[in-house]
Amino acid sequence: MNLGRMYGLFLRHFFLITRSFPRILDLIYWPSIQITLWGFISNFFSTYSSYYSNAVGVILTCAILYDFLFRTSIGFNMLFLEEIWSRNFTNLFIAPIKKSEILISLIFTALIRALIGLVPAILLTSPLFGISILDLGLSLFLLFLSLYIFGITLGILVSSGLLRFGPSFENIAWSTMFLLAPFGCIYYPVEILPEIFQKIAYMLPLVYIFEEARSILIDGIVNVESIFKAFYLNGLYLFISVCLFYYSFSKARKKGTLINIGE
């Protein structure tokens, strides 16, 4: 055993971490987010244990909805990361394809990727647990559409970061969904959050989507206003993300990130 060699390998990763702010951020916020999310879930179930008793499948339905959001967002990021990993990034950006064409193509491809995962999951829940997500009725389509738009928005935001900061932003790509999960109120009502967190939650479309899903499944009430608010916020964030993507591309051209993309 050679201590120097082992120390050399340690240094290789230590230097990488200390030279990359996204990597440091990634190390810090993962544990914080996990503790926050599970803290709220535990708190909710210990206080309101009877909340879900008459609505079997609410948690599972919300899990499927959240997974669709997760797959859409990660799917979009993966398409971008694939080009970096395969060192094909430059080939893509010197092809006569417009940025808008790249975005639309990736948005469509991310949907196909998400559906490939979603459809079997939906089909499995019925025979395994006697639950059908189709119980959400016509609203299901609107909720999925809203989640799809938000997933794409997050994907575009992360891709903007990859353009701007390079592959060191990759870790953020994997964890954006977990960062937002506590505020998304996926498994518990928004009231369980502290007041300051509630304010943040109401700035996201997620809370309206998951509150609406619970409202339909538990109380049988369709609240059109919630769906509308989710779409309004989605439109706003999608617009911001697309602007940021164009801005990041412009900055990447100035900084040279497009030709230097690597570790």
Place this chain on the structure above:
Amino acid sequence: MQNSIKVINLKKTYGAKEAVKNISFEIKENEIIGLLGPNGSGKTTTIGMILGLLKPTSGEILVNGLKIEQNPTEILQKINFISPYIELPKKLTVKQNLIVYGKLYSVKNLNQKIDYLVSKLRLENLLNRVTGELSSGQKNRISLAKAIINEPSVLLLDEPTASLDPEIGDFVRTFLENYKKEKKVSILLASHNMDEVTRLCSSIMMMKNGLIIDQGKPDDLIKKHGRKNLEEVFLKLVRN
């Protein structure tokens, strides 16, 4: 409009660092110009700006008479690039890669085009193989196929034969010579292989610290600097 690249007072700075300092040059139709210089001299930055990957701090680039900043899509349709530092998606087969890039470049009659590339570049046995499993020489030929799939009028080559064995290196050089004559393309060749540059290029630009410090025909430069070959000229200019 004739095929050409025209670079006028091109400059690129990163903060206080000047990577390229007001360089100007022109590559005419059916001409290969060599771009030589040590690592960090500004060659890749110059190529990056011509490809639109980098925004020039100042100056102009005209490809076939069009400004890249105002007409990126039109110019990129007629331009292509090879570098050993970029690759095609490894998990796709060679044919899938050629189909993808044929579509990206809106190539008409794509199947016939692929057949043409297969025969020109000896790809018969590679077409259905996974790109990532090919040798570097085979990958190089696939990159070459991708680079001419759109019949570019301007080709940018960054060390196109780096790490190739002499036989494949010679095949690539012969191919480029013939392709230039056949299609009358303007080619910018950045290379550290002096024999390659002497063989292919009608003229050479020497870059150092972001400046073109000398230029001319290979033989003229050798005579001017009183050296035996281009490598000695290169060493003299770089070390001075």
